[in-house]
Amino acid sequence: MARTIALLTDFGVDDIYAGVVKGVINAVDSAINVMDISHSVRPHAVAHGAFLLYAAFEYFAPGTVFCVVVDPGVGSTRDAVAVKTGNYCFVGPDNGVLWPAARKDGIKQIVTLTNKDFFLEAVSATFHGRDIFAPVSAHIARGVPLSEMGMTKENLLSCALFDHEVSEKSACLKILHIDRFGNLVTNMRFDDIRFLQEGAYRIRINSRSAAGIFTTYAAAPENALFIIKGSSGFMEISVKNRSAADFLGAAVESGVSVTYEHA
């Protein structure tokens, strides 16, 4: 049985928040592996966190507990939840951040975290990552069943990551993520791009001419926008050896239009 907790938060790496969360887990059970997925979700950006979790979770071992803290509503009425799915367990606020991943893996059980036996003794109003989500994740990784954590809940709040508009000549997409290299991850799965299925096309991205669709960065021309199947399976927009984000002046959650016509 795997005893790994994977962390995804918006704490950044310039603070002690992520370290303290690891300390709390380690204090519950020092045999648990604690792994960072990332602490660089944009502050309070639930949709960004939801996408990164969705893109990462399936690479972890079955049985991994995901402790996810992107929690702008901490201390308000949003629920704290744990979700058992086909292969994993997800712990975090019920604000949509867990939904795309949990749904993909098949939701089996949702509980609202109310049993204070599994919290730190003093629960602050501002840092439930440390006081609730970390110790609950650790107790779940140790094998405590979800049913002891609180009451069953029917549904998770959803998060509409992948809604986009596609017509015969254009697609209106959203940028879910920009990676370190400036590649823009859109919210359309590459394999769903219909205009790629036949013939040659002239493609424009935000009104700028694009060089086409390439399989590798190495094969693309210099200094031109191009489309590539990203490593998470989504359509990405890139410029070889440059930042496509700078090239287009694009930001996470901004829209991007792709138009295409037969060449």
Place this chain on the structure above:
Amino acid sequence: MARTIALLTDFGVDDIYAGVVKGVINAVDSAINVMDISHSVRPHAVAHGAFLLYAAFEYFAPGTVFCVVVDPGVGSTRDAVAVKTGNYCFVGPDNGVLWPAARKDGIKQIVTLTNKDFFLEAVSATFHGRDIFAPVSAHIARGVPLSEMGMTKENLLSCALFDHEVSEKSACLKILHIDRFGNLVTNMRFDDIRFLQEGAYRIRINSRSAAGIFTTYAAAPENALFIIKGSSGFMEISVKNRSAADFLGAAVESGVSVTYEHA
């Protein structure tokens, strides 16, 4: 018995220094858990490191060894020390960085690190984190008693983090830390704020009007300074969904004045 070493340094994450320290610990004993508290203490800022250690250490399991490297005086006459306290052990330079945490936990034993058997073979003049503090921490985590590490020392250099002036109408505080969200952590414990104890107040922070004191971010109004009990128990200054640091033009170690009068 816990065998965890928690690291707090000013190495940053853009370098190999933290990685090399982990390699040295792992080479002494691969069964030791190595955890990052943070590597983002501001470069050479002893007081900043002292605060972050103080805010984090109690969340770790008893028996944890803290390896703390904020060491502007490396290679000069400052001592290298290990400190046994009620529940933990602290290893680092004797420049004040260990003092607030060690004192809070109750200092039991201090030794100056002089026994080269526990150092790397070649000790550089500039990187004692790698050459002294990492291997000494690892040997302590393995169970070597402090008495074998060097001579007993009477006192640690202190660090005056929490000195501040409070009068009937104002408080002159210092900013100990700014978190990723721009929240300002002051050096006054929230529970010591006398002006909160009775009645309604008009509060100004650095001459700007503040909305008052709130228990959660969610409850505070938009676009206004407010006071909140931070997750470390200190009085924090925040602006909802914005950076209070940007709002006030504040920096770590700068002063902040809070004035208050009956409403």
Place this chain on the structure above:
Amino acid sequence: MARTIALLTDFGVDDIYAGVVKGVINAVDSAINVMDISHSVRPHAVAHGAFLLYAAFEYFAPGTVFCVVVDPGVGSTRDAVAVKTGNYCFVGPDNGVLWPAARKDGIKQIVTLTNKDFFLEAVSATFHGRDIFAPVSAHIARGVPLSEMGMTKENLLSCALFDHEVSEKSACLKILHIDRFGNLVTNMRFDDIRFLQEGAYRIRINSRSAAGIFTTYAAAPENALFIIKGSSGFMEISVKNRSAADFLGAAVESGVSVTYEHA
């Protein structure tokens, strides 16, 4: 037998790439220690990665597997390789990034990674760190011999990190790395600096006057360039309590000239 994998990549810490690589390793064998050397190699900068690996590897335990991903040619014709050396194993692209470290430790065996049994089931065109290098590293750490991974290869692509010109009165060096403190690491080993061997010298660095050679930062004067033996054994250029990089306007891979004459 050590079962540690140390990661060095250009993924940065603002993304999930490093986290996903750890998940893949953990899914192969959750008993493997995964350690970060750094994820802050400059994007696609093979020589920068080669230097950081060279500076770090010897501090890790014998038997450590280094998984190194600086891979601008991913998806093109560059080979993926595993290299057994005197004490370690190195896994990554054959683009020069492994060469300085592997050569220093003594190359024993090189294989081209072609056996898909040790890859993830679906191999993307853009993320071999996740799909090839991570699972192969994990299987090697578990004890699978290199000979099962693919065909033997004669040579690694080399990387000329340490070439520089030195005359009686000047040295033309290259900056291999700039650390968080702004110290400039040059590509000349400190112990090779002949002009230090005798007498007093007037030294200029990029035409600016330098204060000389100091053993510790503490001993150097304020606001002046000086030369110091860096913790990796290379000649470094520093300014006490300031960034030498800012002082000189220097960048990684830029040249730096050092001139010297008898005082």
